[in-house]
Amino acid sequence: MFLDLIRLARPKDWAKNVFVLLPAPFAMAAGVRFAPIDLLLGLLGFCLVNSAVYTLNDLCDAETDRLHPQKCRRPIASGRVSRTVAAVQMVVLLAAGLALCLLAGRQPACTIALVYAAINLAYNLGLKHVALLDVFLLSSGFVIRVLLGCILISAPPSSWLLLCTSTLALFLGFAKRRADLIEDLDQNHRPSLKGYNKGFLDQAVGICAGVAMLSYALYCIEVQKIFVPGRELVSMPFVAYGILDYLRMVYVEGVGGSPVDIVYRRRSTQLCALGWLVAVLWSVRIWQ
Numbered sequence: 001m002f003l004d005l006i007r008l009a010r011p012k013d014w015a016k017n018v019f020v021l022l023p024a025p026f027a028m029a030a031g032v033r034f035a036p037i038d039l040l041l042g043l044l045g046f047c048l049v050n051s052a053v054y055t056l057n058d059l060c061d062a063e064t065d066r067l068h069p070q071k072c073r074r075p076i077a078s079g080r081v082s083r084t085v086a087a088v089q090m091v092v093l094l095a096a097g098l099a100l101c102l103l104a105g106r107q108p109a110c111t112i113a114l115v116y117a118a119i120n121l122a123y124n125l126g127l128k129h130v131a132l133l134d135v136f137l138l139s140s141g142f143v144i145r146v147l148l149g150c151i152l153i154s155a156p157p158s159s160w161l162l163l164c165t166s167t168l169a170l171f172l173g174f175a176k177r178r179a180d181l182i183e184d185l186d187q188n189h190r191p192s193l194k195g196y197n198k199g200f201l202d203q204a205v206g207i208c209a210g211v212a213m214l215s216y217a218l219y220c221i222e223v224q225k226i227f228v229p230g231r232e233l234v235s236m237p238f239v240a241y242g243i244l245d246y247l248r249m250v251y252v253e254g255v256g257g258s259p260v261d262i263v264y265r266r267r268s269t270q271l272c273a274l275g276w277l278v279a280v281l282w283s284v285r286i287w288q
Contacts, residue, residue: 004075005089008058009051015260017047019145019165020152027155029226029284034153038104042152045100046145049113052093053120059086060124064190108151116144131195135177139169160219164212168243171208174201175246175256182254205250209243220283231283238276242269 020043027034058065058076065077075081094117101110119137128134146165150157178201180190216239220232245268250256263269 001081001085004080005085008055008075008081008086008089009093010054011047011051012264013054013260014047014050015263016142017043017050017145019142020046020149022146022165023149023155023157023161024153025280025284025286026158026161026223026226027150027153028286030155032153032155034155035105038106039149039152041100042104042106042109042148045097045104045109046113046116046148048093048097048100049117050097052090052097053117055086055090055093056120056124059083059090104152106151106154109148112144112148112151116141119144129191131192134192135170135173138176139166139173142166142169142172158219158223160215160222164215164219167208167212167215171205171212171243171246172256172259174204174208175250176258177201178205178250179255179257183257202251205247209247213240213243227283228285231285234283235276235279238272238279242272242276245269245272 021039024034024039058074061071062074062076062083065071065074071077076083076086098110098113101113119140123134123137127137143162143166146162147157177193177196178198180193181196181198181201217233217236220227220236246256246259246262249262249266255262263273
């Protein structure tokens, strides 16, 4: 039972919360000073809120998950965890997460965590069945993560960084819907699929990928006070490689259903992320 409750909380999906840390190196380069403990408290609190949302998702999708070849093994869908126990876990995780956000000393952090929970509640109560809106709502979670990171380090959010994050999130969301179609999931499992076809999703994935790369390049060029002259675009090749490699996997290999699984399993993706981090730290002169 304990292991099933852990699986229900999906701690491996906390990897998405790396977006909370995304503004940190750029803020440090701009001279922003923040308390690392507050950042970590807020990050951990948001992780627990994420787990509460994942539990809510499994509660709402238990019936349709039983029809899915992989999701039928989830704790609630398989019957290993009862709905009552799952509901209690959800409430406890949400309360603990909000408490940690408050302990971080940033009142807006608790508010934005509640907004994230409210969006996901609306998503699970029916908006996930509306084509296009479902992807936009899922993508908003990544933008919220970046905004939370800015709040926790007391740095103003960059419009370019938010644009890059939102288009990257849309890219991942449309790739996920494309993977659903490739897997031949029917409308009984995901009703929003009736509003998509492969041609539209191919175009949407390509457009969002291009805008994400362009907006990141413009961010590096326009925000001159952060980057060392001559090093502004050092991290750009890693962004381009990461997005194009993901595109290759989507179109050639037919994957894209779970970005988290790709990050955990693909060594090339891990090395690209590490290279990007090293390049960013050097380009903003956090280390010489």
